[in-house]
Amino acid sequence: MSRFITIFVSLAVINNFILVRFLGLCSFFGVSKKLSDALSMGLAVTLVMVVAAVVTWLINHSVLIPFGVEYMNIIIFILVIASLVQMVELYIKRTNMTLYNAFGIYLPLITVNCAVLGITLINASENYSIAESIVAALGGGVGYAIVLIIMSGIREKLELTDPPKSMRGLPVAFLTAMLLGLAFFGFGGMV
Amino acid sequence: MVRFWRELIKGVVISNPVFALVLGLCPTLAVSTSLDNALGMTAGVLFVLLGSNIIISLIRKAVPNIVRIPVFIVVIATFVTVINLLFHAYVPSLYESLGIYLPLIVVNCIVLGRAEAFASKNPISSSIADAIGITIGFALALIIISFFRALLGTGNISVLGRNLFSFPGLTKDPIVLFILPSGAFLVIALLLALFRWTGVMKE
Amino acid sequence: MKLSTSRFYPIILLTIVVFLSVVLIIATNTITQGRIQDQQAQQIQGMLKKMFPDMDKYTLQNEIYTLYATDQARIGYAFLATGKGYGGDISILIGLENETTVKAISIISQSETPGLGDRITGSSFLNQFDGVSIDSVKLKRNGGQIDAITGSTISSSAVVNAVRITALEKVQALSATSK
Known part of the structure; x- marks a missing residue:
């Protein structure tokens, strides 16, 4: 049990996907302008990460490793993620239109989100068991969502401030990320 | 030929992938802790971008729209796997320090973005120019960022194991913040603001 | 019927692309495999040698x-x-x-x-x-x-x-x- 907690905490806060590993940055600055968007994106990414972790683990351990072709993992994993995202999109579209309207536009973005491919590669290189992989994916996703949500809350307030002209928009967002990163740095040494 | 140079320069300055378009941030920020990493990443991106741009430009007329993206992803992932194996075999120390950021070139927005926006619509020669220009632009950004991070964060600038110069005082008491992940955000924030302030780049 | 208008053409094309890609990757792996294994063995041997020069x-x-x-x-x-x-x-x-x-x-x-x-x-x-x-x-x-x-x-x-x-x-x- 303590091993799962260690993995979760380590991926969620200490080695936070956005602030420390810089995974999923493109979507981070794109969708962290509004709190509601950040919430949907965070949930969607976490969901896809967990499903991708399970599927790639199964493929890795039932096909790639037995046949000794682990070096194929990059191409296989990205194809799995791409088709997975497509299936999730279709499924949500058929079953729940409200959910689709909330998530739909983010799903294609998730295919090229480094966080998803990142977690599958981390799981493979750390040789995690299936349970550990799921916990790692959850940790990574939760860490991603937390930072995205905090960031969007701050950026909503930032909209009301009046920074120097050349700092407006992205530069100030990067500075916010820096301060958040320093704050999260304090979590180091927890496990 | 004029067109070749125009595409090349466009990639370096006007549509600099990092500073102007703010694309491909994960590798830019993650590997900018030393110039060696920056150069290694550049080599990786050049190989993948050049390869995928050439192949995609070659087959652009044969690929039907419905399988366009899957075909692009397969092509890009192939080149990434190849460079991954080559780095592992021939420059193991670089392979270690780039870690998962080397395979993550697959999902680098720059590479897929160029395939989709440029190579799939243009002939080979301009696709090559585009790949080279974009890579130079990417390399420039990466080198500038890692220069400041390494200099202020460690006090030393070294390339390929050779120490180019040390900043007196900083070597003993470096400003650790710059080499921390947060330092990457700080440097890119200040650089972007500087470019806008001096008018090199528009908002 | 021309091939490029066939209903199956996209699938055939994708299969060809995947096939070529797999061939290229396997070829690269065959070339690099030996070196990668040597390297790992050498790395450990090098570290041991440094620690125990004799x-x-x-x-x-x-x-x-x-x-x-x-x-x-x-x-x-x-x-x-x-x-x-x-x-x-x-x-x-x-x-x-x-x-x-x-x-x-x-x-x-x-x-x-x-x-x-x-x-x-x-x-x-x-x-x-x-x-x-x-x-x-x-x-x-x-x-x-x-x-x-x-x-x-x-x-x-x-x-x-x-x-x-x-x-x-x-x-x-x-x-x-x-x-």
């Missing part, structure tokens, strides 16, 4: 490397240990002169804070372990012989504890097998 060959049993000089005399043991640092796992190679004394240690990989915790890779920290008896591999404030790095107690004690605990375990395993 080493001629080694055997690997139960994750313990036993090292021999040219005259077949046993000159020491080496094994890997993992410590829990500030930023994650620290992987350490430990060399023992005999069952009680450390020969040297080296850090294989770590993700400690740059400029602070990552000074565990510096020689001024690592050299303190040379020739110290396993029981004294503790921080000075815990009655041992190792100076912690200022401002990086977690990283320092992670290394120290991993070295002492793993070394004691391995020595026990060695004496169990020799009996």
Whole structure:
């Protein structure tokens, strides 16, 4: 049990996907302008990460490793993620239109989100068991969502401030990320 | 030929992938802790971008729209796997320090973005120019960022194991913040603001 | 009917692309495979050689490397240990002169804070372990012989504890097998 907690905490806060590993940055600055968007994106990414972790683990351990072709993992994993995202999109579209309207536009973005491919590669290189992989994916996703949500809350307030002209928009967002990163740095040494 | 140079320069300055378009941030920020990493990443991106741009430009007329993206992803992932194996075999120390950021070139927005926006619509020669220009632009950004991070964060600038110069005082008491992940955000924030302030780049 | 207008054309094309890609990857792997394996073997051999300059060959049993000089005399043991640092796992190679004394240690990989915790890779920290008896591999404030790095107690004690605990375990395993 303590091993799962260690993995979760380590991926969620200490080695936070956005602030420390810089995974999923493109979507981070794109969708962290509004709190509601950040919430949907965070949930969607976490969901896809967990499903991708399970599927790639199964493929890795039932096909790639037995046949000794682990070096194929990059191409296989990205194809799995791409088709997975497509299936999730279709499924949500058929079953729940409200959910689709909330998530739909983010799903294609998730295919090229480094966080998803990142977690599958981390799981493979750390040789995690299936349970550990799921916990790692959850940790990574939760860490991603937390930072995205905090960031969007701050950026909503930032909209009301009046920074120097050349700092407006992205530069100030990067500075916010820096301060958040320093704050999260304090979590180091927890496990 | 004029067109070749125009595409090349466009990639370096006007549509600099990092500073102007703010694309491909994960590798830019993650590997900018030393110039060696920056150069290694550049080599990786050049190989993948050049390869995928050439192949995609070659087959652009044969690929039907419905399988366009899957075909692009397969092509890009192939080149990434190849460079991954080559780095592992021939420059193991670089392979270690780039870690998962080397395979993550697959999902680098720059590479897929160029395939989709440029190579799939243009002939080979301009696709090559585009790949080279974009890579130079990417390399420039990466080198500038890692220069400041390494200099202020460690006090030393070294390339390929050779120490180019040390900043007196900083070597003993470096400003650790710059080499921390947060330092990457700080440097890119200040650089972007500087470019806008001096008018090199528009908002 | 032209091929490019056929309903199956997209699928056929995708299959061809995937096939070519797999061929290219397998070809690259065949070329690089040997080198990658050599490299890993050489890396360990290089690190052992650096630690034990007299080493001629080694055997690997139960994750313990036993090292021999040219005259077949046993000159020491080496094994890997993992410590829990500030930023994650620290992987350490430990060399023992005999069952009680450390020969040297080296850090294989770590993700400690740059400029602070990552000074565990510096020689001024690592050299303190040379020739110290396993029981004294503790921080000075815990009655041992190792100076912690200022401002990086977690990283320092992670290394120290991993070295002492793993070394004691391995020595026990060695004496169990020799009996």
